[in-house]
Amino acid sequence: MTVALHRSALADLPPATLYALLRLRVDVFVVEQACAYPELDGRDLEPGAELLWAEEDGAVLGTLRVLHDPDGALRIGRVATAAAARSRGVAAALMAAALERCADLDPGADVVLGAQAHLSGWYGRFGFVESGPRYDEDGIPHVPMRRAAPAPTAGAEAAGAAGAAGAAAVR
Numbered sequence: 001m002t003v004a005l006h007r008s009a010l011a012d013l014p015p016a017t018l019y020a021l022l023r024l025r026v027d028v029f030v031v032e033q034a035c036a037y038p039e040l041d042g043r044d045l046e047p048g049a050e051l052l053w054a055e056e057d058g059a060v061l062g063t064l065r066v067l068h069d070p071d072g073a074l075r076i077g078r079v080a081t082a083a084a085a086r087s088r089g090v091a092a093a094l095m096a097a098a099l100e101r102c103a104d105l106d107p108g109a110d111v112v113l114g115a116q117a118h119l120s121g122w123y124g125r126f127g128f129v130e131s132g133p134r135y136d137e138d139g140i141p142h143v144p145m146r147r148a149a150p151a152p153t154a155g156a157e158a159a160g161a162a163g164a165a166g167a168a169a170v171r
Contacts, residue, residue: 003061003090005097007052010044020060021053028080035138043067043077048105052098054090061085062094066101073110073146074102095126099147108149117141 010018026039043049046067053063062081069075076098081091102111115123117134120143131146 003054003056003088003093005052005054005093007050007097007101009050013051017053017060021051021063024060024063024082025078025080027082029078032083033138033140035140037138050101052094052101054085054094056085061088062090064094064098066098066105068105069112072106073112074105076102076111076113079113092125095123099126108152110149111147113145114142115145117143120145 008017013021022040029035030037030039044051044065048068050066051063052066054061060082062079062085064079065077067075067077076095079091079095099111102109111128112131113123113128114137115128118141120128120130123145127147128145129147130143132144134141134143136142
């Protein structure tokens with residue numbers, strides 16, 4: 001059995017897939033974590049928002065979303081993994097895919113997230129560091145985290161400019 005990773009804007013999702021993604025988020029964040037809050041916060045509908053998910057044999061194993069914050073940062077959020085899929089590397093594969101997508105969207109942007117405090121070390125494996133004071137969100141301790149954009153090098157800037165010119169010529 002192979003786990004496949006997918007990415008889509010909400011408007012482009014088949015209804016059954018959207019239902020499965022939202023169901024997983026509600027199962028994890030509202031039911032399992034016993035947090036009665038509005039999971040459907042409207043951010044999935046924002047311009048540029050993308051949902052990523054892992055699927056195996058038609059079952060959604062994990063999901064997350066990538067958003068554009070007003071300050072220019074990219075935000076990864078709503079990272080959820082089905083209980084039966086935990087400890088299989090599903091969330092790590094999704095996080096790696098999300099970071100790759102963020103680099104594609106804007107290589108100069110920092111990536112931020114609000115981590116449950118007990119998972120800050122896990123996010124640290126991906127280069128995130130705590131970037132502010134801890135806070136309570138629905139009775140669960142959280143911490144803001146940030147992954148700084150890599151500093152551009154002179155060679156990378158020249159290659160990026162050449163690539164951009166080449167992409168423009170192809171259009």
